[in-house]
Amino acid sequence: MREFSVPVLVDVPPSANCTDVVFQRAVDEPATVVIRRKDGTAADSPWNPITAAGFRADVAAVAKGLIAAGVESGDRVGLMSRTRYEWTVTDYAIWAAGAVGVPIYETSSPDQVKWILSDSGAKAVVVELKGHEETVREALPEFPLVWRIDDGGLDELKTLGSGVTDDVLAERRASRGGHDLATIIYTSGTTGMPKGCRITHDNLLFTARNVSRGPLEAMFDVDDRAALLFLPLAHSFARIIEVVLIETGTVLAHTPNMKNVAPDLQGFKPTFLLGVPRVFEKVYNAAEQKAVADGKGKIFHAAVRAAIDWSRAESAGGAGFGVRARHAVFDKLVYGKLRAATGGALNTAVSGGSALGERLGHFFRGVGIEVLEGWGLTETSAPSTVNIPGANKIGTVGKPFPGVSIRIGDDGEVLVKGRHVFDGYWNNERATKEAIDPEGWFHTGDVGEIDGDGYLRITGRKKEILVTAGGKNVAPAPLEDAIRAHRLISQVMVVGDDRPFIAALITLDPEAMEQWKQANGKAEVSTADPALLAEVQGAVDVANRMVSKAEQIKKFVILENDLTEETGHLTPSLKVKRALVMRDYAKQVDELYG
Structure with a gap:
């Protein structure tokens, strides 16, 4: 098959922007818990609830501060922080002020920070730590507006904006519609300086609503749904999941340090999470190493084979009695302990960024945690295809989500079309014309094939x-x-x-x-x-x-x-x-x- 399309499921009105749901939910469901914030760093620290009204209040107060500081509609504002509650508050506050968010990886060098802030023309930046502020000052000594989260920067903004009225904020929010720029995400790239991808409010909302009401609806259509974010929110993959979670009202929690993921999984007990393949490889390797160290390596490896055999059999029409029996035995001996290590409620995860591999996909499904592999690029607002619960074809990256078309070019390159495709590269129209052809197809640089059911398999990078x-x-x-x-x-x-x-x-x-x-x-x-x-x-x-x-x-x-x-x-x-x-x-x- 050379081309496959899925019809649009959810349309997004031209006037919509990413902050609408934050302000509307605060009116419709003010007491609903939308975020849980960990109080302290200890493994058993409580996860305090933040309601829709509380989140809206934080977003509005910071947005008013940005307005009072002189940030105008359309201005770019940098955000350099680890994944934490304040990241999400600041992200939405920038949008509420009518501005454009420019995320920066917290590990970025001074040269990278200088390039991103200068190329984007950022007017202000919010950073998290003293080291981040020092990096910004080294990159651009005369940069005017810098607020630091761990030094009371957001409280300073809230105080600064105390004189800005709700009417002024509402006017500023209404100044941005679907076709307006929401963010410039600089691709990390494997060569050269990163290019800034112009992502609109429509790009993000169209993606979030069609994914969450389409292929992944089952993940968000339950009362106790909850997700733990630990990947960098500066990355487009984590960023779109943030938008999906806010749009659907899924309870969201943040983990700023990868070392805290294991205890936070047990403390927060998410129903699903997202990760890159290396995260799932680490989980598997850690379990294997512990089993070997405890003298239970043979049992673990037998359990791995049983999990993979069971999952492969399920994909082929159903496991026979022998496979089911072995799987049931190891479920009690091994798999249950692995699920408990993730909090006991986790049953689904989404993987992206690179190939997961069939072995890991079958292993985790056999354990009882189905990993849904998806695919996309920053230029496609992160996802273009994703596997579906109940129709997960392991080894592929799934079908296009609603409103997306994929095509295989004559040279095997995967082409993509849809409202999720970015608006172009910031300050680089030449690169934009090279990436998007006259028919509107975005040339991804990935090589792949579409099977008879419309599932995409990525086989490599064109340049690699x-x-x-x-x-x-x-x-x-x-x-x-x-x-x-x-x-x-x-x-x-x-x-x-x-x-x-x-x-x-x-x-x-x-x-x-x-x-x-x-x-x-x-x-x-x-x-x-x-x-x-x-x-x-x-x-x-x-x-x-x-x-x-x-x-x-x-x-x-x-x-x-x-x-x-x-x-x-x-x-x-x-x-x-x-x-x-x-x-x-x-x-x-x-x-x-x-």
């Missing part, structure tokens, strides 16, 4: 296809995903462009390595350790069985240090910056072919 010296085209992603599934491995980058064969750069997970060293009685381990090399070779062998001989990895090297966001080798969504890795590890690559 490797061509060996022998002329063989190789998609690195499937090989990388398979190797990264091993508990000891953190990151993988397959190389081989214009080279005689395919090879790989591999890094190790520091936490997993500590347990492996203890289990093997080793105080220190070098990357040339024979036992370690054998472990990694086993992971490579598993990946090689998936592809033809010409596509197999012939050699690999274990790098001394991990590839991380802090080292500059990963984007905030944990994608490898291939060009930078090739630059910084050119010597190791050359040695592979020496």
